[in-house]
Amino acid sequence: MLLTTVLLFSSLLTSSVLAGPHARLKNPKKRPKKHTPLLEVLSTVHSNSTASKTFSPVTVAPKENIFISLTNDEAASVISFLHNQTELNLTAAVDAGAWDNAIEVLDLVQPNKTDALHYLDHNGPLPPRYAVARIAFGATEEPYHQDFIVGPLPISKDSTYASLDWPTTSGSSKIRNYNADDDTLLQWNVDVTATVADIVLDLLNGTATGSDNDDFDIWGIDPLWMEEIDGEQRVILWNTYWRYPSDEDAVFDGSETLLPQGLFFKSDITGRDPSKWKVLGWLYGDIFYSTTEEFRQAWKSPGFVKYQLNLPGEWIGSDQTGQHFLADTIAPPVAVQPNGQRFSVDEKQKYVEWMDFSFYITFTRDTGLRLFDIKYGGERVIYELGLQEAIAHYAGNDPVQSGTAYMDTFYGFGPYAFELVPGYDCPTYSHFLNSTFHAAELSKTHRNNICLFESDPGYLMQRHSSSNYLALTKNIVLTLRSVSTVGNYDYSFDYVFALDGSIETIVRASGYIQSAYYAKNNDYGYQVHDALSGSMHDHVLNWKVDMDVLGTENTFVKHKIAPAVVKYPWANNTRSTMRLERERIENENDAKLSWPANGADMFLVENSNQLNKYGEPKGFKIAPSRGGAGMFLTIQDSPNLLKSQGFAKHALYVTKQKDTEVRSSHANNDYDPGHPIINFEDFFDGESLNQTDIVLWINLGMHHVPHTGDMPNTVFTTAQAGFIISPHNYLLNDASRTTRQMVRIDYNASGVQSVKEFGGKMASGVVNVSSLQPNFWNYEGDVAVRKFPYDPLHPFNDSEYHICPYFLVLLSIASAESIV
Ligand SMILES: *[C@@H]1O[C@H](CO)[C@@H](O)[C@H](O)[C@H]1NC(C)=O
Ligand SMILES: *[C@@H]1O[C@H](CO)[C@@H](O)[C@H](O)[C@H]1NC(C)=O
Ligand SMILES: *[C@@H]1O[C@H](CO)[C@@H](O)[C@H](O)[C@H]1NC(C)=O
Ligand SMILES: *[C@@H]1O[C@H](CO)[C@@H](O)[C@H](O)[C@H]1NC(C)=O
Ligand SMILES: *[C@@H]1O[C@H](CO)[C@@H](O)[C@H](O)[C@H]1NC(C)=O
Ligand SMILES: *[C@@H]1O[C@H](CO)[C@@H](O)[C@H](O)[C@H]1NC(C)=O
Ligand SMILES: *[C@@H]1O[C@H](CO)[C@@H](O)[C@H](O)[C@H]1NC(C)=O
Ligand SMILES: *[C@@H]1O[C@H](CO)[C@@H](O)[C@H](O)[C@H]1NC(C)=O
Ligand SMILES: *[C@@H]1O[C@H](CO)[C@@H](O)[C@H](O)[C@H]1NC(C)=O
Ligand SMILES: *[C@@H]1O[C@H](CO)[C@@H](O)[C@H](O)[C@H]1NC(C)=O
Ligand SMILES: *[C@@H]1O[C@H](CO)[C@@H](O)[C@H](O)[C@H]1NC(C)=O
Ligand SMILES: [Cu+2]
Secondary structure, eight states: OOHHHHOOOOTTSOHHHHOSTTOSSSSOOOOOOOOOOOOOOOTTSOSOOOTTSOOOSBOOOSSOOTTOOOOHHHHHHHHHHHHTOGGGOBOOTTTOOTTSEEEEEEEEOOOOHHHHHHHHHHOOOOOOEEEEEEEEEOSSSSOEEEEEEEEEESOOTTOEEEEOOTTOSSSOSOEEOSOOOHHHHHHHHHHHHHTTHHHHHHHHSOOOSSSTTOSEEEEEOBSOEEEEETTEEEEEEEEEEEEOOOGGGGGGGGGGGGOEEEEEEEEEOOSSOGGGOEEEEEEETTEEESSHHHHHHHHHSTTOOOOOOOOOSGGGOOSOOSOOOGGGGSOOOOOOOTTOOOSEEETTTTEEEETTEEEEEEEETTTEEEEEEEEETTEEEEEEEEEEEEEEEEOOSSHHHHTBEEETTTTOSSTTOOOOOBTTTBOTTOEEEEEEEEETTEEEEEEEEEEEEEEOOSSOSEEEEOSSEEEEEOOOEEEEEEEEEETTEEEEEEEEEETTSOEEEEEEEEEOOOOEEOTTOGGGSOEEETTEEOOOEEEEEEEEEEEOSSSSOBEEEEEEEEEEEEEOTTOSSEEEEEEEEEEEEOBGGGOEEOOOGGGOEEEEEEEEEEEOTTSOEEEEEEEEEESSSOOOOSOTTOTTTGGGOGGGSSSEEEEEOOTTOOOSOOTTGGGOTTSOSOOGGGGOSOOBOTTBOEEEEEEEEEEEOOOGGGSSOBOTTTSEEEEEEEEESSSSSOGGGGOSOEEEEEEETTEEEEEEEOSOOOOOSOOOTTTTOOOGGGOOOEEEEEOSSOOTTSOOOOOOOOOSSTHHHHHHHSOGGGOO
C-alpha cells in the first residue's frame, strides 16, 4: 500500500512543520475527504476462510501424535519383555546396586522422518512404535551403558530387541562408565577427608564423616578426567568441600552451590577396587601439595596462610528482605482471559491449534518438551523443534571450576520439569498439560508442568496514523512453556507463536549459580560475597530446527547487506553505497556459521523452487531475537568436553537431514566425552545442501560472569536468549492483516468521524479476579508408579531412586521433594 493512496494530511499540518531536508512527506497530496470503503480480506492473505466453522477450545488432532511419549502400559510391557531376556541379566531397578545390570531410562524411538511424512502427508500407515531402553551394565569389571531398541510396540511375538546403534556416530551406543560405584566413592571421599579431619576443622571449621550432621558435602568435577600417569590412562576426580546450609537456612538447600570452601583433593579412582585408589594431592590457597603429608607439614608450618570462611547466613536465602516499597502491598496488574480460551487442544494427542498455527507436543526424559509438525496456514514450516543439549562450561583458578562442563541431558530435563505455579510461572488462566517420563522402572507424571497461554506482550503488532486516521493492530501471542530445575539452575523454555507468523524460541535461566571460593580467583570472576567468587561460565544450549518450507527441498541462503562502491549511469563519480548480495550455502563444508557482525547477513531457509508472484523464493528468516547476538563456547578445545562439544563451536550449523543423525548429543556422552556416542562434528561430510532436506542446529546461551546481582539468584531478565523464525517473502502481505483485533479510527478537526472494527471484540463482562487467585496449597509434586514388578492396580509411591553415579551430585543438592 503506497503512502500516497492513504495519507491525507489536513491543513493543521502546516508546511513549516513539514519543512526541512529530512521531512518525510514534504508535500502531501491534498485530496477531497471521502470515506474509503473497507478493504475486504485480501485474496493474497494465505489463510483459508474459516467463516463457516465454529470455534471450540477442544479439538481432535487430524492425525495421531506419532511422536507422543511411551504410555505407562507400553513402558511396563517393555520392562517385562527386557527382564525376560536372560542374557541381559537384569536386576529390578529397585533392588539394583552398582554391581547389577538395570534399566535406567525408557523413551520412544522417534519415528524416521520418511515414515512420519508418509503417514502425515500421504495417508501412509502409522509408523511402527519402538522404545529405547538405556541399560546400565554394572555386573562386570568394566561397567558400561548401552541403548537398546525394543519393538514393535505393543510387545508381541514379533517384538525383538537390539543395540540401538544407527543414531550414533561412533557406531555403537555402548559407552564405558569409569565411575560406576557411587556408594564406594562416597565412602572413599569420607575416608580421605578423615585423614585430614584436624586440618579441615581448623581451616573450614567443620567435619565430613559421612554422618547426618556433617557440615560438608564433597563433590567435584563433571565429567571425569582421563590423565596419563606413568604411561597408563588413569581416571581422575578432583573434589572440593561444599558447606551445607545451616539449620536455620536449610530450606534454601539449593544454596549449597554458594558455599564452596576452597579445599580440594585429587583422586585416582581407576578401576572398581577402591583399595587401589589413590590420593594424588591437595590444593588450598592456590598452592598444590602432592601428598597428604606435604599438605600436613605445610599446615603446621608458621607461614601457612589461612583464608576467610565462606559461611551460610541470611544472604543465601531468596526471601524478601529490607524495607518494602510503599505501593508494593497493593496487588500488581494481572492478566485475564476475559471471554474464554481462544486456542484448541487435543489433550490426549497433545495437539494444539491457534489461529494459523498447529503443532504436536511430546516430552522426553533427556530434553523435556519437544514440538513436531508445526504448521502455519496449513503448511508445515518446522518438522521438529527441540532442545538437544545444554552445556555449562566453567573456568577458575581451581581444578573443580576448571574441570566442570555439565552436559545437562545427562541429568535430563524431563525429570526436573516440575509442576508450574499458576499466577507466577504462567497466567492463572493457562491451559496446563501433564507429562510423563520413565526412569529406573518408575513412570513419573509431572502434573501441570507444561502451560499454554495467550497474552498481550504489551506492544502493538502494527500501527499507523496520519492527521486523518489511525490504524492499530493488537499483537497477541501464544506461549508454550516448561521449566526444568537441573540442580542449581532453573531453565525456562518458551516457544512463542505470533500473529505475524513468527515463532520465537527462548531460554531463560534463574536459580543459584555454581560459585567458586574467592582465593586468587579474580581472573575468573567477580568477588560477590565475603569469601566467594562468581565463577565465570558459558551456557550453550543447542536446538534442532528441522525446517520444511513448502516441502522438504530447501536451501539455506545468506542475503547480505554489503557495502559497495558503484558507478551509476546517472553519475560520473562512483558512489559508496550498499547492496543486497545473495549467497547460497550449498554444501555442509560451508555450513558452520556464526551470526554476522553488525547483523549484516539475513539467514534464510528458502524453497528455491517456490517463487512468489514477484519471482522471489518463499522462505523463513532465522535471527537472534534476544540476548547476545550469537553464542558458542569461548573454550573451543575444552579438555573437559573433548569430542563432545562439536555442536557448540559455532552459533549455528546446517546439515542434510538423515534418519541416522537424529540428535546432536547423547545423554551418555558425559561418561566418556573423549569417546562420545554422538560426535556432532561427524555429521559434516561435505554433502550437498542444495534444495534438499536441511536441518538447522542453533545455539542459544549466555556468557555468564555472575556479579552481585546474581546473589542469591540469577534473574531471568538478563540471563535470556532467543532466536526467531519469521516469514520472508513468504506471504504477500504483512500478516497483521489476518487478525480481526484491529481498529481504524477516522477523524478530523471536528472529532472522530468513524470507528471501524473488524469483528474482533473488546473484552466485555465482569471478571472476578478474586476467584482467579491460585491456591498455592494445591501444589502437588509428582506421582510415581513403579513398573517392575508391575501391578497396575497396586502402584506404589517412591520418592527416591538413584542409578546414575553423577546423579548423586544432584541428589545431594536437590530437595527431597524434587528427587525423581
Ligand atoms: C515375561 O515372562 C513372564 C513369565 O514367563 C510372562 O508372564 C510375561 O508375559 C513375559 N513378558 C513379556 C512382555 O513377554
Ligand atoms: C548377573 O548379574 C549378577 C548381579 O546382579 C552377577 O552376580 C552375575 O554374575 C551375573 N551373571 C552373569 C552370567 O553375568
Ligand atoms: C530408521 O532409519 C534407520 C537408519 O536408516 C534404519 O536403520 C531403521 O531401520 C529405520 N527404522 C525403521 C522403523 O524403519
Ligand atoms: C566454628 O564452629 C563453632 C561450632 O559450630 C562455632 O561455635 C564457631 O563460632 C565457629 N567459628 C567460626 C570462626 O565461625
Ligand atoms: C485452502 O482450501 C482449499 C480448498 O479447501 C485447499 O485446497 C487448500 O489446500 C487450502 N489451503 C490452505 C493453505 O490450507
Ligand atoms: C493431569 O493429571 C491430573 C491428575 O494428577 C488430572 O486430574 C488432569 O486431568 C490431568 N490433566 C490433563 C490435561 O491431562
Ligand atoms: C559526466 O561528465 C560529462 C563531462 O563533464 C558530462 O557531459 C556528463 O553530463 C556527465 N554525466 C553525468 C551522468 O552527470
Ligand atoms: C542448486 O539449486 C539451484 C536451484 O534448484 C540450481 O539452479 C543450481 O544449479 C544448483 N546448484 C548446483 C551446484 O547444483
Ligand atoms: C470532518 O468530517 C465531517 C464528515 O465528513 C465533516 O462534516 C466536517 O466538516 C469535517 N470537519 C472538518 C473540520 O473538516
Ligand atoms: C468473587 O470471587 C470470590 C472468590 O471466589 C467470592 O468470594 C466473591 O463473592 C466473588 N465476588 C463476586 C462479586 O462475585
Ligand atoms: C502415595 O502417597 C500419597 C501421599 O503420601 C498417599 O496419600 C497415597 O495413598 C500413596 N499412594 C499409594 C498408591 O500408595
Ligand atoms: Cu549461569
